[in-house]
Amino acid sequence: MFARSELLRAISSALENERSVALLGARQVGKTSIAREIARQRGGIYLDLESPDTLLGLSNPLRALGALAEQHALIVLDEVQRLPELFAVLRVLIDRSPRNGQFLLLGSASPALLRQSSESLAGRMHLIEMAGFSLAETGADTLHRLWLRGDYPRSFLAGSDASSFTWRGNYMANVVNRDMPQFGLGLPATTLFRLWRMLAHYHGQVFNSSELARAIGLSDTSVRRYLDVLTDMYLVRQLQPWFANLGKRQVKAPKLYLRDSGLWHWLMDIPHLTSLLTNPKLGASWEGFALEQVLRHAQPHEAYFWATHGGAELDLLMLRANQRVGVEFKFADAPKVTKSMRIAIDDLRLDALYIVYPGEQRFALEAGIELVPLSTIAPPN
Numbered sequence: 001m002f003a004r005s006e007l008l009r010a011i012s013s014a015l016e017n018e019r020s021v022a023l024l025g026a027r028q029v030g031k032t033s034i035a036r037e038i039a040r041q042r043g044g045i046y047l048d049l050e051s052p053d054t055l056l057g058l059s060n061p062l063r064a065l066g067a068l069a070e071q072h073a074l075i076v077l078d079e080v081q082r083l084p085e086l087f088a089v090l091r092v093l094i095d096r097s098p099r100n101g102q103f104l105l106l107g108s109a110s111p112a113l114l115r116q117s118s119e120s121l122a123g124r125m126h127l128i129e130m131a132g133f134s135l136a137e138t139g140a141d142t143l144h145r146l147w148l149r150g151d152y153p154r155s156f157l158a159g160s161d162a163s164s165f166t167w168r169g170n171y172m173a174n175v176v177n178r179d180m181p182q183f184g185l186g187l188p189a190t191t192l193f194r195l196w197r198m199l200a201h202y203h204g205q206v207f208n209s210s211e212l213a214r215a216i217g218l219s220d221t222s223v224r225r226y227l228d229v230l231t232d233m234y235l236v237r238q239l240q241p242w243f244a245n246l247g248k249r250q251v252k253a254p255k256l257y258l259r260d261s262g263l264w265h266w267l268m269d270i271p272h273l274t275s276l277l278t279n280p281k282l283g284a285s286w287e288g289f290a291l292e293q294v295l296r297h298a299q300p301h302e303a304y305f306w307a308t309h310g311g312a313e314l315d316l317l318m319l320r321a322n323q324r325v326g327v328e329f330k331f332a333d334a335p336k337v338t339k340s341m342r343i344a345i346d347d348l349r350l351d352a353l354y355i356v357y358p359g360e361q362r363f364a365l366e367a368g369i370e371l372v373p374l375s376t377i378a379p380p381n
């Protein structure tokens, strides 16, 4: 097992401070593995709601869980999206005892998709979003592998690039054949694959729902719903535009990214590093990968992109406390300061602008603009 000590610490500390904690993320990012570890450490019991036996044992959930709660310090409930009726019961149990760390819930969809959970457990549950491995976990010397294969543990740790690629193909088949229908996205698999390949082409771009709708034969509204659900399944990121209070015309549609670079490479048929480094979409791939890693590292309160119809743009604007930090992602040995960057600094009143690139040296290019290797977010090996 690959140690994920920072994440373990964050979950443990949340359990110390809240009655219940929800660990949410896409399938296969490692939720069950880490939750079993926590259950071991804390004398907890683990229940999988995808197992028919468990469901049978929970036919009277209030009684069954009430009895378990008396015997175990912690109850882990996996795949909670399978049994949303349970949330009302959990609420009763949580209110019965003031003790912290009673429940750890795991789910493969955001609270927006688990509507009943957010309603019945509002204010009683601490949410932790989880993805696959971060660069900080795998180390700076694995940057190319993490970028190419993506952050799902099985894909990253596969014996070869080829078997990693096959694993990702199977993962996408499960998304299309099982997970999307489970969340109400019920088009035929061939149509869903076509949708995914089109989404992959929009990676890193402002997304035009009517164009996509026409190509796929759905209404505008349906396409947007599909995207929202995929976003809530933690597979797609929609970065919203920032509106500065300016006279300029600014872009108002979200930018679209596939969250996992490895799945994107599979959809774009980029199986190894050579094909990635010679691919015309190399820049978009770098932008998406570095964006996810930077967001996980910086954990801003809010994140946006910015673009004007005049051509000025900024890949990422992060707001945290009173700081406004801009980030540009450039796959180049020696990125240069551009006019657009200076406009972004002025118009958005940035405290700093970082250019995140694949090189080794960190240094200021001019006042307020710094070149930063992506690998600096990982501890030195």
Ligand SMILES: Nc1ncnc2c1ncn2[C@@H]1O[C@H](COP(=O)(O)OP(=O)(O)O)[C@@H](O)[C@H]1O
Residues within 6 Å of the ligand: 001, 002, 003, 004, 026, 027, 028, 029, 030, 031, 032, 033, 034, 153, 154, 157
């Ligand atoms: N820290 C880790 N080190 C190595 N393999 C891992 C790690 N975490 C998860 N895995 C592997 O990844 C796969 C998915 O993990 P799992 O915990 O089942 O994810 P989830 O519950 O999010 O679907 C499993 O095969 C598991 O063994």
Ligand SMILES: [Mg+2]
Residues within 6 Å of the ligand: 028, 031, 032, 033, 078
């Ligand atoms: Mg699991």
